[in-house]
Amino acid sequence: MYEYVGNLHAHTTYSDGAGTHAVVAAAAIRAGLDFVLTTDHNVLVQGVEGYYRNPDGRQVLLLTGEEAHDMQRDPQRNHLLVYGAHEEMAPAAQNRPPQRLLDAVNAAGGCAFLAHPIDRAVPWLGEGSYSWEDWDLQGYAGIELWNTMSSLKPLLATPFSTAVAVFDFPGRLAGPDPDILALWDRLLAEGRRVSAVGNSDAHATPMRAGPLKRVIFPYEMLFRMVNTHVLLEHPLTGDWRADGGALLEAVGRGRSFVGYGLPGDPRGFHFEARTESGETLATFGGDVRPGQTAELRISAPAPARLRLIRQGEVVKEGYGTALTYRPSQPGAYRAEAWRAYRGRERGWAFSNPIYVR
Ligand SMILES: [Zn+2]
Ligand SMILES: [Zn+2]
Numbered sequence: 001m002y003e004y005v006g007n008l009h010a011h012t013t014y015s016d017g018a019g020t021h022a023v024v025a026a027a028a029i030r031a032g033l034d035f036v037l038t039t040d041h042n043v044l045v046q047g048v049e050g051y052y053r054n055p056d057g058r059q060v061l062l063l064t065g066e067e068a069h070d071m072q073r074d075p076q077r078n079h080l081l082v083y084g085a086h087e088e089m090a091p092a093a094q095n096r097p098p099q100r101l102l103d104a105v106n107a108a109g110g111c112a113f114l115a116h117p118i119d120r121a122v123p124w125l126g127e128g129s130y131s132w133e134d135w136d137l138q139g140y141a142g143i144e145l146w147n148t149m150s151s152l153k154p155l156l157a158t159p160f161s162t163a164v165a166v167f168d169f170p171g172r173l174a175g176p177d178p179d180i181l182a183l184w185d186r187l188l189a190e191g192r193r194v195s196a197v198g199n200s201d202a203h204a205t206p207m208r209a210g211p212l213k214r215v216i217f218p219y220e221m222l223f224r225m226v227n228t229h230v231l232l233e234h235p236l237t238g239d240w241r242a243d244g245g246a247l248l249e250a251v252g253r254g255r256s257f258v259g260y261g262l263p264g265d266p267r268g269f270h271f272e273a274r275t276e277s278g279e280t281l282a283t284f285g286g287d288v289r290p291g292q293t294a295e296l297r298i299s300a301p302a303p304a305r306l307r308l309i310r311q312g313e314v315v316k317e318g319y320g321t322a323l324t325y326r327p328s329q330p331g332a333y334r335a336e337a338w339r340a341y342r343g344r345e346r347g348w349a350f351s352n353p354i355y356v357r
Pocket of ligand 1 (some may be wrong): 115130
């Protein structure tokens with residue numbers, strides 16, 4: 001398996017972001033990403049995709065999708081991340097229920113994730129909530145489990161907490177919103193296939209305070225934080241169309257995990273189902289039959305608190321670099337790793353489920 005790390009939610013000057021695609025690509029390279037996908041609001045930017053290189057020769061694959069929603073809806077809700085559709089999807093979102101947009105994305109061969117499904121309002125700053133609201137929905141690939149910028153909003157309850165969070169965001173960020181983890185487990189318990197992605201939602205907007213102007217959350221900083229780690233059976237080839245197709249197909253199937261880079265590099269985190277003789281049956285997003293699987297195995301690149309969760313219930317937990325469990329019941333099993341960083345345990349890696357059924 002070949003692991004590629006990328007970010008699948010960022011804004012450019014085509015919507016409310018401050019940087020061009022070239023600026024986003026250069027920041028992604030400096031942060032060590034293999035790919036980055038921009039999602040401007042209700043616009044699919046074409047003609048900018050491809051491999052970008054920095055002067056030192058390092059490169060990144062830049063892809064584009066979009067974040068589409070019904071702009072007439074009041075209040076604004078239901079932001080949908082659209083990947084791999086290769087055509088403008090925003091018109092299908094206008095004055096229609098989100099199912100129509102989802103159907104159009106799937107018909108175009110793309111896949112869709114519900115962006116920041118639970119998003120907190122910050123009333124004193126006039127910031128609204130952009131949660132997902134219409135849950136009578138079929139055909140989405142998954143949810144955005146961890147959106148870095150949306151994770152900032154609960155830290156902005158008062159002017160003082162805002163000053164602390166803006167000054168030291170990494171010190172305050174602990175993990176995905178527990179309510180989004182619980183939401184994911186509920187959807188899995190209903191028997192749905194729901195994959196997760198983790199993204200920045202970077203805008204790199206300059207903040208002004210009198211004569212001072214500063215970008216407080218630049219692209220590069222956010223690209224070092226929460227990302228999606230994609231597992232491929234074959235290495236990338238250098239052909240951007242083929243590589244983009246392979247990455248987005250894997251993202252849509254959940255052959256990935258969400259990783260947070262600051263507590264340590266989560267590359268190498270793994271979750272698999274194995275036979276008695278140690279043969280791999282399935283990894284992230286895979287399916288196995290109950291009688292087939294001797295054990296589920298989590299492994300981490302460094303010691304961490306590992307948890308195996310079946311539809312909201314922690315079935316095994318331990319500290320170290322590996323954890324195994326013999327599943328006795330069918331269900332969607334997922335793995336988590338939590339690691340200490342600056343004196344506090346942080347969410348480090350969140351696998352997509354292995355479906356035992
Ligand atoms: Zn959004
Ligand atoms: Zn966004």
